[in-house]
Amino acid sequence: MVLYALAAAVYIGVGFREKAVFAWWPYSTAYFMTFMWLVPTILRRIRARTGRKAGRGSQSV
Amino acid sequence: MSWAAHDFETYVIQKHLGIRVSYLAIFFGTYVPDAFTKWYVYGFTRGPFNLRADHPAQFHRSWPGAGFTHSIFFIGCVAFTVWLVTHRRSWAKPWALGILAGGLAHITTDTADSLGTMLLWPFWTGNVSIGMWAYAAEAGRYDDAGAYYSSLGVVMDFAWLVIVLVHFQVFRERYFRSVIVTADPWVWGQLGRVFPQPVLLALYRASMFYGVTRLLFWTAWAHIANDYQWDLSWGGPDWITPVHL
Numbered sequence: 001m002v003l004y005a006l007a008a009a010v011y012i013g014v015g016f017r018e019k020a021v022f023a024w025w026p027y028s029t030a031y032f033m034t035f036m037w038l039v040p041t042i043l044r045r046i047r048a049r050t051g052r053k054a055g056r057g058s059q060s061v
Numbered sequence: 062m063s064w065a066a067h068d069f070e071t072y073v074i075q076k077h078l079g080i081r082v083s084y085l086a087i088f089f090g091t092y093v094p095d096a097f098t099k100w101y102v103y104g105f106t107r108g109p110f111n112l113r114a115d116h117p118a119q120f121h122r123s124w125p126g127a128g129f130t131h132s133i134f135f136i137g138c139v140a141f142t143v144w145l146v147t148h149r150r151s152w153a154k155p156w157a158l159g160i161l162a163g164g165l166a167h168i169t170t171d172t173a174d175s176l177g178t179m180l181l182w183p184f185w186t187g188n189v190s191i192g193m194w195a196y197a198a199e200a201g202r203y204d205d206a207g208a209y210y211s212s213l214g215v216v217m218d219f220a221w222l223v224i225v226l227v228h229f230q231v232f233r234e235r236y237f238r239s240v241i242v243t244a245d246p247w248v249w250g251q252l253g254r255v256f257p258q259p260v261l262l263a264l265y266r267a268s269m270f271y272g273v274t275r276l277l278f279w280t281a282w283a284h285i286a287n288d289y290q291w292d293l294s295w296g297g298p299d300w301i302t303p304v305h306l
Contacts, residue, residue, distance in 0.1 A: 008274050012274055019282070032271075036259055
């Protein structure tokens with residue numbers, strides 16, 4: 001739910017700079033599909049990386 | 062014309078049709094009536110080129126013009142053509158029915174503005190309208206947005222938002238897999254070759270996303286960023302001259 005709210009907030013924010021994003025539905029569809037793929041992927045990678053680091057740290061203790 | 066209502070109604074129609082129908086076809090069906098005309102109604106400027114209908118309302122919703130795109134006959138012809146071209150495919154019927162349902166929903170919803178639609182063209186060229194809010198496309202895209210989101214149009218959009226939220230289960234991943242994909246397995250299967258599962262789910266939910274964001278955005282734009290006057294009376298807003306043919 002947080003992800004959807006974030007996606008909407010960013011899109012609406014962009015809309016105030018450039019109203020054209022609300023002129024044609026493919027803009028929003030492409031943005032939404034990219035956002036819902038990209039952000040979770042980045043978060044997963046960050047989590048994996050920090051998880052690995054934490055793992056190494058705990059081994060050395 | 063209606064704005065976000067067209068984005069929300071796709072989910073409710075799919076849920077209540079009670080037959081095997083493609084969601085994507087309903088989605089595209091809702092865009093059929095305006096697909097080739099709306100850009101010319103608002104106008105298009107690129108460099109020295111400025112294309113716009115001389116009489117946008119006449120062109121959009123009447124005859125002579127492209128008003129026939131908002132008729133039961135035209136939507137039926139498009140759906141029949143889709144079926145004719147694809148009838149050897151397993152998805153022909155769900156897609157033809159989806160186009161039909163989506164298109165009919167669009168032209169019915171559009172009867173709520175002051176201009177209405179030529180539902181019965183070519184048998185009758187009059188426009189069916191209940192005149193709930195003023196048709197304002199003649200004023201250009203932004204004043205049209207300002208007028209619509211200051212009138213009962215915004216009530217229509219919020220009503221559809223509530224209706225679709227009542228059907229919240231249609232947005233669940235389980236519903237997407239068991240109903241939406243099952244009704245249209247070939248097309249979703251082809252898309253699945255290109256996109257991962259979360260992206261397909263996002264594609265399915267994209268119409269809801271677009272509807273919610275543009276409902277919130279245009280309302281905020283009209284009344285916070287700008288100063289369009291609210292007028293929730295029947296046929297409003299009164300500060301714009303409603304178009305009648």
